[in-house]
Amino acid sequence: MRTMNPSDRPDPSSVGETLAAQALDYVRAISPYVTGKPVDAVAREYGLTDILKLASNENPLGASPRASEALRQRAWDLNIYPDGGGYALKQALAAQFELDPHGIVLGNGSNDLLEMVARAFLAPGRNAVFSAYAFAVYALATQAAGATAKVVPAFPPDHPTMPYGADLEAMARAIDADTRVVFLANPNNPTGTWVDREDLVTFLAAVPPTVLVVLDEAYSEYVERDDFPDGLALSRQFGNLVVTRTFSKIYGLAALRVGFGVAQPAVAAMLDRVRQPFNVNHLALIAAEAALGDTDFIAHSRQVNAEGLRFMAAAFAERGLPTIPSLANFITVNVGLPAGRVFDALLREGVIIRPLGGKSDTGGISCHIRITIGTQAQNERVLAALDRVLLRLNESASEAS
Ligand SMILES: *Cc1c(COP(=O)(O)O)cnc(C)c1O
Numbered sequence: 001m002r003t004m005n006p007s008d009r010p011d012p013s014s015v016g017e018t019l020a021a022q023a024l025d026y027v028r029a030i031s032p033y034v035t036g037k038p039v040d041a042v043a044r045e046y047g048l049t050d051i052l053k054l055a056s057n058e059n060p061l062g063a064s065p066r067a068s069e070a071l072r073q074r075a076w077d078l079n080i081y082p083d084g085g086g087y088a089l090k091q092a093l094a095a096q097f098e099l100d101p102h103g104i105v106l107g108n109g110s111n112d113l114l115e116m117v118a119r120a121f122l123a124p125g126r127n128a129v130f131s132a133y134a135f136a137v138y139a140l141a142t143q144a145a146g147a148t149a150k151v152v153p154a155f156p157p158d159h160p161t162m163p164y165g166a167d168l169e170a171m172a173r174a175i176d177a178d179t180r181v182v183f184l185a186n187p188n189n190p191t192g193t194w195v196d197r198e199d200l201v202t203f204l205a206a207v208p209p210t211v212l213v214v215l216d217e218a219y220s221e222y223v224e225r226d227d228f229p230d231g232l233a234l235s236r237q238f239g240n241l242v243v244t245r246t247f248s249k250i251y252g253l254a255a256l257r258v259g260f261g262v263a264q265p266a267v268a269a270m271l272d273r274v275r276q277p278f279n280v281n282h283l284a285l286i287a288a289e290a291a292l293g294d295t296d297f298i299a300h301s302r303q304v305n306a307e308g309l310r311f312m313a314a315a316f317a318e319r320g321l322p323t324i325p326s327l328a329n330f331i332t333v334n335v336g337l338p339a340g341r342v343f344d345a346l347l348r349e350g351v352i353i354r355p356l357g358g359k360s361d362t363g364g365i366s367c368h369i370r371i372t373i374g375t376q377a378q379n380e381r382v383l384a385a386l387d388r389v390l391l392r393l394n395e396s397a398s399e400a401s
Helices: 012-021 039-046 065-074 087-097 110-121 136-144 168-174 197-206 265-274 282-292 295-318 339-348 376-400
Strands: 104-107 127-131 148-152 179-185 212-216 241-246 259-262 330-334 368-372
Touching: 039 339, 065 282, 087 104, 087 259, 087 282, 104 110, 104 265, 110 136, 110 179, 110 212, 110 241, 110 259, 110 265, 127 136, 127 168, 136 148, 148 168, 168 179, 168 197, 259 265, 295 330, 295 376, 339 368, 339 376
Parallel strands: 127 148, 127 179, 179 212, 212 241
Antiparallel strands: 104 259, 241 259, 330 368
16 A cells, blocks of 8 residues: 655544544534533633532532542552442342342443433434423433434423423323333423322323333432322333432532433343443442442431522522422522523622523523522522622613613
């Protein structure tokens, strides 16, 4: 083979561009997931030091102390691959939730589980059904598999009990012969809305058993209502249910990336086939197992969150700012101004929250911001900053008009 004269070699970046153009059409069409803004980035850009991040629904109390202690004691053997089967963690989960360990699949965060479901069950010509304002990863995972997203309109903003909530009857009607997966988060992110047990059971009974229902319970540990469904219990009755949970939220282990899915063993085996062999790392396995038994920390986290949620809901009601009902560890509020502007102004105050809307906004949520519930001091700080920002922005808006 003749070697090319270096000067004839095409410019590497144009080679890159040409290759990118050859990526699958449905991959090229994906709009990238925007993660919560990191504290360090805000510190750099704005020259601030004391930054409060209430943007990604992390636990404001830190990590489970038992998990931290387990890491301190057992964070060795880093040269050895982790247990790809996650035996010890699966045994602990099976004992804790009375599950068949063969039905458990571990993920590098529960995001990983959502991707496994998409990779194993979705493809061009197939579709996934989910609600408007659902967790953004459902659309991403569906599109990355080349499948079609059937986004079902949510309840309207003036709905009497669940504005922006998932309309399960409409979702059941949207299922067609090409539907393979339904995604439903309970409670949902970024709205905080939920479905109760009765409505969920009615829905599950209406879904054909040939369609997988992914019930994403990332926030379920925070819920304190008697009529809230337990997906793990329902998965014993409905063979097409895949329940996902995470260690990122109430257990306080977002940095480690670990979550799990519970399905029929036959379904779990399919997810395992598309899973990377060592998808969950050694430290994550150790920490998750310890966190699972940290009942004091979980109970305390739940209590602090419930108090904070009540406090924030009352504070917004006082200010006349409409909130979406939430059972999660965040609250979504209509600030009456474009969310992006409020986000930018809050950054200057050293507070990071999450603006909704943007490119994927399918109708009327672009004046909402999502705020993670923090400690009492953090909640007061974000409210004070928001008061200053809204006063300033509303004043400049009225001057301009
Ligand atoms: C945070 C969140 C997750 C969890 O993601 P991990 O990958 O486990 O960190 C899953 N689903 C929803 C709806 C979430 O908000």
